[in-house]
Amino acid sequence: MNKREFLKTLSLISVGLAVSSKSFAKTAPKFPAALSLDSGKDGFKLPELGFAYDALEPNIDAKTMEIHLTKHHAAYVKNLNDALKDSKLKGIIIEDVLSAIKENDTAIRNNGGGHYNHTLFWKLLFPSKSRVPVGNLAKAIDAKFGSFYKFKELFANESKNRFGSGWAWLSLDKENQLFVSSTPNQDNPLMSQIVSQKGFPVLGLDVWEHAYYLKYQNKRVDYIKGFWEVLNWEVAEERYNQWLAKK
Numbered sequence: 001m002n003k004r005e006f007l008k009t010l011s012l013i014s015v016g017l018a019v020s021s022k023s024f025a026k027t028a029p030k031f032p033a034a035l036s037l038d039s040g041k042d043g044f045k046l047p048e049l050g051f052a053y054d055a056l057e058p059n060i061d062a063k064t065m066e067i068h069l070t071k072h073h074a075a076y077v078k079n080l081n082d083a084l085k086d087s088k089l090k091g092i093i094i095e096d097v098l099s100a101i102k103e104n105d106t107a108i109r110n111n112g113g114g115h116y117n118h119t120l121f122w123k124l125l126f127p128s129k130s131r132v133p134v135g136n137l138a139k140a141i142d143a144k145f146g147s148f149y150k151f152k153e154l155f156a157n158e159s160k161n162r163f164g165s166g167w168a169w170l171s172l173d174k175e176n177q178l179f180v181s182s183t184p185n186q187d188n189p190l191m192s193q194i195v196s197q198k199g200f201p202v203l204g205l206d207v208w209e210h211a212y213y214l215k216y217q218n219k220r221v222d223y224i225k226g227f228w229e230v231l232n233w234e235v236a237e238e239r240y241n242q243w244l245a246k247k
């Protein structure tokens with residue numbers, strides 16, 4: 001190779017490198033697998049509750065827990081697996097499914113959201129040693145919202161004012177700042193091509209009537225009060241720390 005050919009080859013290599021780094025930059029970062037709630041390997045699965053249906057009494061009643069898991073959540077899992085049968089999204093982690101879908105992917109949106117949201121919700125529920133946030137998350141809540149009391153008020157308002165069915169969230173945005181939001185139906189902050197407030201959910205509250213109607217009927221506000229009694233702040237803090245420590 002003479003000098004001219006060498007320079008030509010070199011410039012072709014640099015063009016190639018520029019193109020590949022550009023296309024790499026365009027690729028959405030994939031969710032860290034270690035933080036995933038369901039790998040999707042061999043299909044999505046209904047998780048184990050890890051506690052008895054009556055463990056959250058009197059704040060959430062046993063019958064509601066049983067129906068919520070074995071009927072509602074089980075249906076989301078079944079319908080999600082059916083919807084993914086011939087999809088290119090089959091076999092990937094649930095978080096990557098949610099970030100890939102668009103507004104009109106109705107079946108995967110509703111059932112994928114339903115599966116993720118409930119899997120997270122069960123993990124967050126269990127009588128915690130602490131009724132208030134702990135550790136780094138407690139500090140971040142104080143810094144962002146002024147106090148735990150103010151955060152609680154904001155979160156309760158978001159939950160109460162969500163018209164019809166949906167969820168309230170505490171999440172981290174792309175600058176790792178906490179924010180409170182709510183979404184309709186089974187949408188969540190991981191659906192980056194659908195929702196306006198995108199992020200990683202640290203905690204979420206199901207405000208569908210099926211989550212509280214048997215015990216609280218139309219009194220959503222009382223159900224929200226009950227939620228604070230059974231929310232496991234240790235789990236929320238662990239999620240917060242894991243997200244900030246992710247590679």
Ligand code: MN3
Pocket residue numbers: 068072118206208210211
């Ligand atoms: Mn539900």
